[in-house]
Amino acid sequence: MEETAIKYKGETQASKQEVVVDIEHLSKSFGSKEVLKDISLKIKRGENVVVLGKSGEGKSVTIQCIVGLLTPDSGTVKVFGEEVAEMSNEELKELRTKVGFLFQSGALYDSMTVRENMEFPLTRVLKMKDQAEIDKRVEEVLDAVGLLEAIDKMPSDLSGGMRKRAGLARTMIVRPEIMLYDEPTTGLDPITSREISELILQVQKKYKTTSIIITHDMDCAKITADRVVIMDDGEYIAEGSFDELKNSKDKLVRSFFNEAA
Amino acid sequence: MAEQAIPGYKRWLEGIGEQGVFFSQFFRNIFKGGFEWSEFVRQCYEIGYKSFMLVGLTSFIMGLVLILQLRPSMVDMGAESMLPKTLAVSFIREMGPVITAIICAGKIASSIGAELGSMKVTEQIDAMEVSGANPTQYLVVTRILAVTLMVPILTLMGDVIGLFGGFLALNFTDEISFKLYFNKCIASLEFIDFLPAFVKTFFFGFAIGFVGCYKGFHSDKGTESVGLAANSAVVTASLWIFVIDAIAVQITSLLYYR
Numbered sequence: 001m002e003e004t005a006i007k008y009k010g011e012t013q014a015s016k017q018e019v020v021v022d023i024e025h026l027s028k029s030f031g032s033k034e035v036l037k038d039i040s041l042k043i044k045r046g047e048n049v050v051v052l053g054k055s056g057e058g059k060s061v062t063i064q065c066i067v068g069l070l071t072p073d074s075g076t077v078k079v080f081g082e083e084v085a086e087m088s089n090e091e092l093k094e095l096r097t098k099v100g101f102l103f104q105s106g107a108l109y110d111s112m113t114v115r116e117n118m119e120f121p122l123t124r125v126l127k128m129k130d131q132a133e134i135d136k137r138v139e140e141v142l143d144a145v146g147l148l149e150a151i152d153k154m155p156s157d158l159s160g161g162m163r164k165r166a167g168l169a170r171t172m173i174v175r176p177e178i179m180l181y182d183e184p185t186t187g188l189d190p191i192t193s194r195e196i197s198e199l200i201l202q203v204q205k206k207y208k209t210t211s212i213i214i215t216h217d218m219d220c221a222k223i224t225a226d227r228v229v230i231m232d233d234g235e236y237i238a239e240g241s242f243d244e245l246k247n248s249k250d251k252l253v254r255s256f257f258n259e260a261a
Numbered sequence: 262m263a264e265q266a267i268p269g270y271k272r273w274l275e276g277i278g279e280q281g282v283f284f285s286q287f288f289r290n291i292f293k294g295g296f297e298w299s300e301f302v303r304q305c306y307e308i309g310y311k312s313f314m315l316v317g318l319t320s321f322i323m324g325l326v327l328i329l330q331l332r333p334s335m336v337d338m339g340a341e342s343m344l345p346k347t348l349a350v351s352f353i354r355e356m357g358p359v360i361t362a363i364i365c366a367g368k369i370a371s372s373i374g375a376e377l378g379s380m381k382v383t384e385q386i387d388a389m390e391v392s393g394a395n396p397t398q399y400l401v402v403t404r405i406l407a408v409t410l411m412v413p414i415l416t417l418m419g420d421v422i423g424l425f426g427g428f429l430a431l432n433f434t435d436e437i438s439f440k441l442y443f444n445k446c447i448a449s450l451e452f453i454d455f456l457p458a459f460v461k462t463f464f465f466g467f468a469i470g471f472v473g474c475y476k477g478f479h480s481d482k483g484t485e486s487v488g489l490a491a492n493s494a495v496v497t498a499s500l501w502i503f504v505i506d507a508i509a510v511q512i513t514s515l516l517y518y519r
Contacts, residue, residue: 097393105383110383120389127295171392174393
């Protein structure tokens with residue numbers, strides 16, 4: 001983000017808001033491959049930030065560091081002001097109830113029905129016991145993603161788009177404050193991709209979450225982003241609104257938008 | 262040569278360390294609150310009930326075949342009447358537990374390895390972890406404890422069915438009543454024949470469950486690794502069964518048959 005960096009247009013106003021995710025000088029390598037090279041990013045409460053980049057560039061590694069699935073080689077990742085790498089197991093567990101993670105595949109538990117998938121975090125994480133309350137919450141969240149009719153189906157009976165919706169519902173059911181989406185539209189047809197992107201936006205409005213969306217889908221970025229960060233070769237090379245970046249004079253930044261066009 | 266040997270040695274030590282950590286996580290989670298009883302019962306059903314036919318059939322055939330193989334030699338020695346005793350002692354002490362454990366290693370360790378490996382590949386274990394749930398408590402503790410409990414029960418049933426197979430084989434050639442046969446079997450057994458053999462089946466069960474879970478949990482992220490996890494679970498669990506058996510026999514011999 002040196003010469004090509006574009007300032008976020010709401011920077012002055014947004015800077016007054018609480019920073020919920022603060023990444024500073026984060027680096028991560030796997031063997032000899034350096035996938036994240038000294039990246040820094042601040043996410044403010046209520047923002048929808050899209051991280052755009054080519055596949056295999058390490059975009060997902062950033063959000064895996066946010067939930068403590070991976071430990072940074074250097075740099076810090078702070079969520080709600082607390083450094084993730086220094087958290088105890090109990091603190092990490094507590095953090096994970098506030099940060100939802102939607103996996104690329106949906107990651108539904110395939111030995112359970114959709115209903116059981118929804119109930120799992122309620123009974124295991126929130127320790128809810130009242131079955132009537134559990135049923136109400138399951139039905140409400142499935143209704144929000146339009147999957148109420150599939151409540152007793154097994155994940156293997158669902159289409160790709162339905163699996164993503166169910167995965168989103170399972171993540172949202174604990175009402176997290178931050179949502180991390182790992183390639184939410186990958187492997188879907190354009191119509192279903194658009195539906196999922198619009199659903200992300202609806203869910204964000206309904207539950208008032210902060211979102212980080214990792215994607216290489218330009219339509220998804222256009223629909224969901226308040227702010228876009230472009231990643232190339234392990235570095236964040238540009239940052240701004242979708243339209244600002246689309247009209248950027250930088251060749252590399254423009255190439256992302258031209259490829260999609 | 263020395264340079265090549267070091268990474269292999271390091272990897273081996275890392276593996277031992279990982280298994281130690283995995284064991285301590287398993288052990289700590291047994292006593293943590295919120296034991297997953299419903300999943301434990303489901304695993305007992307999956308592991309125990311669904312393995313019963315296979316263990317029963319194998320034990321039956323082994324009992325039958327052992328008698329058919331032993332009979333000519335025993336007849337030559339004029340020790341035909343010793344056939345029930347020979348079968349009972351060999352089956353209860355050694356054949357029953359080891360055959361049951363090997364069958365379970367093939368069926369259960371591979372299925373646990375493949376199931377958890379596939380959950381790992383499809384990010385279900387990661388999803389469980391990032392949701393704040395405890396995958397070790399839900400997936401590992403329940404499976405290891407269920408196998409540790411079900412293998413001894415399957416062995417007991419396998420022992421009885423194996424002896425019954427021996428009775429049928431003996432009845433093909435010699436006339437012996439069901440009551441006399443089982444009286445001879447039971448009279449030939451002492452408590453010391455039964456106890457160490459029964460105790461070691463708990464260790465067999467633990468080894469099968471632990472290896473299956475460890476291999477599945479630590480499989481790489483790729484479809485090929487699911488097959489590798491299942492395969493490696495069977496091979497390692499089978500090997501551990503023989504190692505545990507050798508140690509158990511040594512301890513039993515030292516304590517009781519000096």
